Amino acid sequence: MNSIDEKLQPILTEVVRRNAGEPEFHQAVHEVLESLGRVVAKHPHYLDLALIERICEPERQIIFRIPWVDDQGRVQINRGFRVQFNSALGPYKGGMRFHPSVNVGIIKFLGFEQTFKNALTGMPIGGGKGGSDFDPKGKSDGEIMRFCQSLMTELHRHLGDQTDVPAGDIGVGGREIGYMFGQYKRLNNRFEAGVFTGKALAYGGSRARTEATGYGNTYFVQAMLGTKGTSFDGKTVVVSGSGNVAIYTIEKVQSFGGKVIACSDSSGYVLDEAGIDLDLLKEVKNVRRERIAEYARRRGAGAHFIPVGQGSIWDVPCQVAMPSATQNELSGKDAAQLVKSGVIAVGEGANMPSTPEAVKVFQDAGILFAPGKAANAGGVATSALEMQQNASRDSWTFEQTEKRLATIMRNIHDTCHATAEEYGAPGNYVLGANIAGFVRVAEAMRMLGVI
Numbered sequence: 060m061n062s063i064d065e066k067l068q069p070i071l072t073e074v075v076r077r078n079a080g081e082p083e084f085h086q087a088v089h090e091v092l093e094s095l096g097r098v099v100a101k102h103p104h105y106l107d108l109a110l111i112e113r114i115c116e117p118e119r120q121i122i123f124r125i126p127w128v129d130d131q132g133r134v135q136i137n138r139g140f141r142v143q144f145n146s147a148l149g150p151y152k153g154g155m156r157f158h159p160s161v162n163v164g165i166i167k168f169l170g171f172e173q174t175f176k177n178a179l180t181g182m183p184i185g186g187g188k189g190g191s192d193f194d195p196k197g198k199s200d201g202e203i204m205r206f207c208q209s210l211m212t213e214l215h216r217h218l219g220d221q222t223d224v225p226a227g228d229i230g231v232g233g234r235e236i237g238y239m240f241g242q243y244k245r246l247n248n249r250f251e252a253g254v255f256t257g258k259a260l261a262y263g264g265s266r267a268r269t270e271a272t273g274y275g276n277t278y279f280v281q282a283m284l285g286t287k288g289t290s291f292d293g294k295t296v297v298v299s300g301s302g303n304v305a306i307y308t309i310e311k312v313q314s315f316g317g318k319v320i321a322c323s324d325s326s327g328y329v330l331d332e333a334g335i336d337l338d339l340l341k342e343v344k345n346v347r348r349e350r351i352a353e354y355a356r357r358r359g360a361g362a363h364f365i366p367v368g369q370g371s372i373w374d375v376p377c378q379v380a381m382p383s384a385t386q387n388e389l390s391g392k393d394a395a396q397l398v399k400s401g402v403i404a405v406g407e408g409a410n411m412p413s414t415p416e417a418v419k420v421f422q423d424a425g426i427l428f429a430p431g432k433a434a435n436a437g438g439v440a441t442s443a444l445e446m447q448q449n450a451s452r453d454s455w456t457f458e459q460t461e462k463r464l465a466t467i468m469r470n471i472h473d474t475c476h477a478t479a480e481e482y483g484a485p486g487n488y489v490l491g492a493n494i495a496g497f498v499r500v501a502e503a504m505r506m507l508g509v510i
């Protein structure tokens with residue numbers, strides 16, 4: 060990791076002490092504080108007002124029991140979380156994650172990142188995140204529904220279209236959002252469309268929200284490549300994951316003329332030198348909900364499945380890497396391998412997918428590196444567009460919505476780029492994103508008094 064300004068070190072030490080056993084949260088805070096030395100040198104009042112300490116402390120953390128009954132009639136228990144991190148810029152906003160690895164530290168890291176990401180979009184949204192250690196894999200539709208209903212039976216009292224607006228994340232897509240929104244509507248006796256985003260079009264969703272995160276990351280990387288006079292056209296690309304973000308990243312990269320030759324899930328990766336067949340991938344993942352090996356089996360000769368433990372997807376040589384699965388999926392060793400094989404740009408579709416060692420390797424090698432809080436902000440930005448459509452009882456066309464998304468991603472890119480230059484680190488998108496996001500939140504908090 061890079062070093063932290065001596066004035067900021069005590070703040071990090073205190074965060075680590077107060078949040079023991081939460082390594083992902085420490086990592087996310089460390090990464091932001093690393094960038095803030097240059098800010099407090101220029102604007103010492105941020106230290107006087109304890110703004111950084113306040114930003115590192117969530118406004119509210121809710122942890123609750125989720126009892127539900129499985130198909131065998133047995134009672135199951137999971138734990139639910141909602142961390143309402145910061146509402147200086149608008150209602151808490153951020154997804155819900157269902158994955159067995161979920162704990163309060165993971166949700167806190169995600170809520171912390173979300174706060175700056177949402178600020179970068181320029182939309183009126185604060186930061187929050189939630190989820191559960193529930194494992195959706197292998198569960199029936201009925202089990203998923205009963206689980207979502209039980210979760211919402213508790214969570215509903217903490218939400219509201221002006222209070223806290225969840226959406227999807229890992230393990231939470233259109234089906235789960237439908238079940239959660241349905242239960243919220245029933246408990247509150249209100250059709251409050253703007254309390255959830257990522258809804259289906261049939262009941263108040265936005266066109267292009269499903270595609271937005273992957274498309275947005277691709278727009279961001281395209282803008283970065285543009286600063287070097289190049290583009291996706293003709294480039295070989297590797298996208299990890301095969302969920303919502305990965306699939307629509309692949310779709311947009313292909314439409315920009317890039318060739319995606321590998322993608323993955325938690326069981327391994329597929330290498331398909333002819334280029335991923337997106338219709339087949341969608342069929343395997345979105346319709347049949349199968350493992351990635353099934354893609355290689357159905358694709359036939361030319362596509363290979365490499366199981367976990369027999370190699371990393373980042374061993375596949377490529378010019379652009381777009382990690383889109385989960386946190387810390389790309390190690391320092393993986394980054395060194397990518398640099399060796401000629402990668403020129405990395406766009407983080409996932410939240411914090413590169414370890415601090417990996418980020419350092421990319422930066423030392425002068426690779427174009429887009430941090431998740433900037434590059435994957437298209438999803439939440441389009442969520443804010445969904446809220447806007449709900450508030451005005453309107454529904455925009457796909458083209459109109461995607462155009463807004465493209466403009467927002469261009470603005471985020473340009474803001475990060477310009478901020479990095481202003482603070483004496485041209486080309487450092489990590490620094491640009493952290494500083495630009497922080498200053499927006501900190502300025503609003505300063506004006507709102509000691510909150």
Ligand code: NDP
Nearest residue numbers: 228229230300301302303304324325384385409410435438
């Ligand atoms: P999905 O659940 O749709 O897909 C997740 C994908 O990542 C799956 O292929 C999954 O494989 C893989 N994956 C998850 N956990 C692990 C793990 N521990 N090890 C290896 N592979 C794993 O989620 P999304 O596509 O929505 O989210 C992907 C990332 O993007 C997350 O970091 C999320 O926070 C971030 N993100 C999502 C946004 C959105 O709008 N959905 C917006 C911004 C960021 P398997 O099925 O085998 O578990």
Ligand code: 2IT
Nearest residue numbers: 153154226228438439442
């Ligand atoms: O990490 C993220 O930005 C998301 N999962 C999307 C959040 C949202 O509210 O759309």
